[in-house]
Amino acid sequence: METETMIEIRHAALVTNNDRDEVVRDATIQVKDGKIAYAGPGKDAPEFSAERVIDAHGNIVMPGFANMHTHVPMNLFRSYADDLDLMTWLNTRIFPAEDKLTKESAYWASMAAMCELAAAGVVAFNEMYFFVDSIARAARESGLRGVLSRAVVTPAPGVGERMLAESKELFEKYNGQGRLKVFLSPHAQYTVNNGMLEQIAQMAEELGTGVHMHVSETRGEHETCMKEQGMTPIELCRKTGLLGVPFYAAHCVWVSEHDMELMAEFGATVLSCPKSNLKLASGIAPLEKMMRKGVRVTLGTDGAASNNKLSMWEEMTYASFLQKGTTYDPKAMPAAQTLKLATRYGAEALGLDSGIVEAGKDADLVMIDTAGIRYTPDYDDVSLLVYAGSDADVCMTMVGGDVIYEDGKFAFADIGEVKAKLAEYAEIMKKI
Numbered sequence: 141m142e143t144e145t146m147i148e149i150r151h152a153a154l155v156t157n158n159d160r161d162e163v164v165r166d167a168t169i170q171v172k173d174g175k176i177a178y179a180g181p182g183k184d185a186p187e188f189s190a191e192r193v194i195d196a197h198g199n200i201v202m203p204g205f206a207n208m209h210t211h212v213p214m215n216l217f218r219s220y221a222d223d224l225d226l227m228t229w230l231n232t233r234i235f236p237a238e239d240k241l242t243k244e245s246a247y248w249a250s251m252a253a254m255c256e257l258a259a260a261g262v263v264a265f266n267e268m269y270f271f272v273d274s275i276a277r278a279a280r281e282s283g284l285r286g287v288l289s290r291a292v293v294t295p296a297p298g299v300g301e302r303m304l305a306e307s308k309e310l311f312e313k314y315n316g317q318g319r320l321k322v323f324l325s326p327h328a329q330y331t332v333n334n335g336m337l338e339q340i341a342q343m344a345e346e347l348g349t350g351v352h353m354h355v356s357e358t359r360g361e362h363e364t365c366m367k368e369q370g371m372t373p374i375e376l377c378r379k380t381g382l383l384g385v386p387f388y389a390a391h392c393v394w395v396s397e398h399d400m401e402l403m404a405e406f407g408a409t410v411l412s413c414p415k416s417n418l419k420l421a422s423g424i425a426p427l428e429k430m431m432r433k434g435v436r437v438t439l440g441t442d443g444a445a446s447n448n449k450l451s452m453w454e455e456m457t458y459a460s461f462l463q464k465g466t467t468y469d470p471k472a473m474p475a476a477q478t479l480k481l482a483t484r485y486g487a488e489a490l491g492l493d494s495g496i497v498e499a500g501k502d503a504d505l506v507m508i509d510t511a512g513i514r515y516t517p518d519y520d521d522v523s524l525l526v527y528a529g530s531d532a533d534v535c536m537t538m539v540g541g542d543v544i545y546e547d548g549k550f551a552f553a554d555i556g557e558v559k560a561k562l563a564e565y566a567e568i569m570k571k572i
């Protein structure tokens with residue numbers, strides 16, 4: 141990867157994403173050693189001996205997205221199984237296809253996802269899957285920040301223990317290496333027994349790491365858990381100790397008032413995937429209510445087989461509009477708050493030092509090309525981004541000061557090769 145240590149971006153419209161939601165016109169952003177050295181009015185910028193100057197000529201610079209729930213190798217399964225509910229989708233189509241995955245195919249599918257994420261302005265992703273070595277390899281090559289986790293399931297005695305041991309090895313191998321971190325991951329309440337949930341909570345406590353889990357995704361999950369365990373999945377997470385460690389709960393569509401209070405009390409993070417929840421007909425998560433109760437809410441896409449795009453732009457639109465539409469309150473999830481859910485709140489939840497564009501932060505930035513007709517006229521840049529923006533507008537993605545994507549080109553991948561590999565592996569899936 142070609143890297144310059146000192147880059148200066150001039151004449152940008154800077155969406156800082158700070159507490160005051162400041163937008164700075166004709167801004168200069170100076171990047172040195174992976175960090176933002178200066179971000180503010182161009183006229184006040186200090187002298188800077190840049191190795192590269194980017195003339196942003198009015199383009200928007202904003203913090204990159206944190207995609208908080210992904211299964212990146214599932215890029216191989218896009219359009220493979222549509223129009224099914226979660227359980228039918230998993231049991232009849234996805235699990236059999238996953239049996240045919242290999243280290244190599246999982247790597248190339250992850251590479252495809254890295255390209256899709258980088259080109260759409262994502263700087264960090266929070267991942268749950270298996271073939272974690274393949275994912276780590278793709279993530280490292282891409283330069284994206286990745287929080288990886290090995291999903292644990294307990295279909296038969298001994299299986300979960302083996303997967304948990306593997307999770308610990310992965311933690312030792314990758315956590316804190318470069319831009320990678322490692323969490324633990326019970327797949328879901330309906331695939332993991334209570335004893336294993338307790339073991340995972342204990343190990344997370346010992347390792348000092350987080351836990352990423354699918355929680356209360358469907359009505360069936362909620363009802364079965366109530367019937368069999370006499371409590372909700374979130375209440376079970378408290379009972380087994382999972383809420384006592386940094387806890388990252390994907391979906392949370394079927395949550396009770398008490399669940400929301402528990403999540404607020406324990407500081408859990410909700411990873412909402414509004415599009416995936418709609419496509420699998422799981423429902424709509426009550427984000428507005430959760431936020432009013434003090435729960436930290438962030439956004440993710442889920443995998444390419446249930447979305448079917450890894451677009452944080454679309455998640456922002458769906459998240460905001462669904463809350464407005466279901467609460468009958470147009471003030472619900474306004475643009476600036478929605479942008480924070482998709483960027484800063486995720487970065488903060490993952491312990492990253494980005495999500496705001498200001499001096500001292502890591503330079504995890506994206507540049508938005510404002511030449512398109514949708515950016516004219518320009519009354520409000522944040523509104524334009526959230527309500528009118530899209531993947532295609534991203535013209536540059538920078539992580540830790542490294543430009544990993546620019547004007548259709550990837551610093552880390554030959555897109556033709558990635559596409560050819562996926563086409564080849566798809567032939568195997570077609571035979572199932």
Ligand SMILES: N[C@@H](CCSC[C@H]1O[C@@H](n2cnc3c(=O)[nH]cnc32)[C@H](O)[C@@H]1O)C(=O)O
Nearest residue numbers: 211234238268269270291293327354442443
């Ligand atoms: N069965 C694997 C471990 C599971 S990886 C994570 C799993 O989550 C599945 N998955 C993807 N999206 C969702 C979702 O929205 N809800 C529940 N599971 C999902 C995905 O297909 C994958 O099987 C093994 O043998 O090691």
Ligand SMILES: [Zn+2]
Nearest residue numbers: 354390442443
């Ligand atoms: Zn998922």
